[in-house]
Amino acid sequence: STQVQLVARPHGWPTREDFRTVAVELPPLGPGQVRVENAFVSVDPYMRGRMNDQKSYTPPFALGETMTGGAIGTVVASTADGYAVGDVVLHQLGWRDVAQGDAAGFRVVPALPGVPLSAYLGVLGMTGYTAYVGLTQIAPVAAGETVFISGAAGAVGTAAGQIARLLGASRVVGSAGSAEKVALLTDRYGFDAALDYKQAPVRAQLPALVPEGVDVYFDNVGGDHLEAALDVMNRGGRVALCGAIAGYNATGRTPGPDNMATIITQGLTLRGFTLGDHLQHYGQFTTDMSAWFQAGRIVFDETVVDGIDHAVDAFLDLLRGANIGKMVVRTTPG
Ligand code: NDP
Numbered sequence: 001s002t003q004v005q006l007v008a009r010p011h012g013w014p015t016r017e018d019f020r021t022v023a024v025e026l027p028p029l030g031p032g033q034v035r036v037e038n039a040f041v042s043v044d045p046y047m048r049g050r051m052n053d054q055k056s057y058t059p060p061f062a063l064g065e066t067m068t069g070g071a072i073g074t075v076v077a078s079t080a081d082g083y084a085v086g087d088v089v090l091h092q093l094g095w096r097d098v099a100q101g102d103a104a105g106f107r108v109v110p111a112l113p114g115v116p117l118s119a120y121l122g123v124l125g126m127t128g129y130t131a132y133v134g135l136t137q138i139a140p141v142a143a144g145e146t147v148f149i150s151g152a153a154g155a156v157g158t159a160a161g162q163i164a165r166l167l168g169a170s171r172v173v174g175s176a177g178s179a180e181k182v183a184l185l186t187d188r189y190g191f192d193a194a195l196d197y198k199q200a201p202v203r204a205q206l207p208a209l210v211p212e213g214v215d216v217y218f219d220n221v222g223g224d225h226l227e228a229a230l231d232v233m234n235r236g237g238r239v240a241l242c243g244a245i246a247g248y249n250a251t252g253r254t255p256g257p258d259n260m261a262t263i264i265t266q267g268l269t270l271r272g273f274t275l276g277d278h279l280q281h282y283g284q285f286t287t288d289m290s291a292w293f294q295a296g297r298i299v300f301d302e303t304v305v306d307g308i309d310h311a312v313d314a315f316l317d318l319l320r321g322a323n324i325g326k327m328v329v330r331t332t333p334g
Contacts, residue, residue, distance in 0.1 A: 001026050002308045003066040003096040010051050012251045013319070018051070019312045024066070026100050032080045034089070034103050038073035038331045040118040041094035041308070042126070043315040048248045057274050069094035070126055072109065072117045073331075083108065090120055097308045097331040112290070116302075122326030123300040124289060126275070127155035130242060131218070132285045133278045135163050138271050139216045139238035143168030146210055148229055150174070151220030151245060152194060153181035155326035160218050161189045162298050169216075173209045175202060175225060177321045184324065188299060202228035213237075221246045227257040233266050241272035249319065301325030 001024045008018045029035060047069060050061045061067050071094035075087045080103030083089070089106040093099035109120055122128060134156075135141050147164040151157045152174025164172050174185045174194045185194040195205040206228045213234035219226050222244025229239065247254035263270060292298045303323035305314035311329045318327040 001096050001098040001100075004308065004311050005066050005095075006051055006061045006063055009053055009063070010048075010249075013249045014048065014051060014316060016312055016316070021309055021312075022066075024096075026098065029077055029079045029100065032103055033078075033101060034075050034080055034083045034106055035077040035098065035100040036071075036073040036089055036091065036093075036106065037076050038071045038094070038097055038099055040072050040121055040304075040328045040330055041096070041311060042070035042121040043311060043318050043327050043329060044069065044126075045243060045245050045248060045318065047315065048319065057276065067095040068092050070121050071096075071099065071331075072120050073099065075106075078103070088117060090125070095308075095311060112294075115293075118302055118304065118326070118328045118330070119300065121328055122155050122302060123159050123298060124293065127326055128159045128289055129282060129285050130156050130275050131159035131163050132289065133273065133275055133281055134218050134240035134242050135160060135167060135216070137278060137281060138242075138273045139218065139240035139269070141167040141169050141216050144170045145215035146171040146173070146212055146234075147216045147218065148173045148175075148206070148210060148214045148232075149191075149218045149220070150197075150225040150229075151243065152176050152185050152189075152191065153324055154220065155323075156242060157218075157220055158185075158189055158300060158325050159298075161185065161191050162292075164216070164218075165190055166292060166297060171210070171212070173206075173214075175206075175221075181324065184301075188301075197225070203231060207232055216240070218242060219244070223247060223254065227259060230257055230259045230262045230268075233262060233268055235266050237266060237268050239268060239270040241270055245319075303327045305329050307331070 010018045088109045088111045091106040147169045149160045153176035174191045182194040182196045185191040193209040217229040217239045220243040223246035301324045314329050
């Protein structure tokens with residue numbers, strides 16, 4: 001099995017030298033275990049946090065050990081009841097091309113015909129669910145409302161824009177880091193307007209795009225984006241604090257918004273969440289998302305990087321914004 005390990009804790013932006021790729025000999029399967037050839041492994045922004053030696057909602061990656069993360073693949077050997085060779089399984093032993101372990105850690109996926117397995121790491125899985133929980137449970141969207149989404153051209157953001165619309169939002173506005181991404185948001189993902197945060201400060205651009213203010217802000221970025229959103233929130237507005245990627249590679253403490261008083265004067269609710277605390281809605285998500293998906297009401301993009309040897313490059317590219325939609329690593333050909 002080819003596996004990727006963390007060998008040094010990044011200070012600021014990670015570099016390739018913080019990782020190594022190793023060949024690991026897998027032992028014979030024990031009782032109740034499966035061996036899986038991964039088709040795709042996921043790289044996600046939250047993994048940057050796990051590279052630091054600090055307490056968080058997931059424990060830090062251990063130095064010199066193979067990292068973990070979402071992955072999907074096919075069972076190639078099994079000693080476990082209920083797992084047959086050929087079954088497609090979702091699991092957390094990513095960052096490697098072949099995974100093996102106790103069957104309890106692997107969930108059989110009833111794969112839909114014609115849907116690439118990578119979609120179960122993205123729009124039909126973790127990132128789609130994150131968008132869904134944020135807009136139905138954390139900062140619920142009501143019909144006729146205006147929704148602003150940052151990081152809008154990424155995996156969570158592209159799902160969030162479409163879900164906001166399906167929940168009845170009358171105006172959906174997004175931000176992203178290039179002209180190409182901004183065009184994609186309005187042309188493909190149904191956003192009414194979008195801004196390129198690299199062209200001018202968000203605070204200078206956002207007000208003109210939301211003439212009636214913002215009722216729901218889905219925050220993937222934090223920092224300048226959160227500050228700009230607070231400026232234009234309507235009374236009773238809701239903010240889902242999903243991510244704060246603007247600060248993930250910061251070396252010091254990151255400042256809070258300079259306009260916190262708006263939370264008081266506009267009676268806002270800002271609520272942070274990690275999806276692990278909200279898994280009770282997963283059944284409803286699967287029902288709703290499968291229906292939308294099969295009705296052709298959800299589109300998605302993926303940026304696919306080939307080869308486990310390039311998983312680190314994929315992760316670094318993700319932090320830099322080289323991806324459109326979900327960033328995944330394809331670990332087997334085809
Ligand atoms: P994305 O596909 O959105 O990829 C990350 C994107 O972040 C990049 O494409 C880049 O796009 C953007 N970005 C990078 N740096 C900055 C910056 N300084 N300012 C603004 N944008 C930046 O990843 P995900 O969809 O997987 O995750 C999106 C967010 O959701 C992340 O913050 C992540 O941590 C969070 N998350 C939270 C979960 C939860 O349970 N709370 C679960 C899953 C994700 P661009 O070109 O536009 O800069």
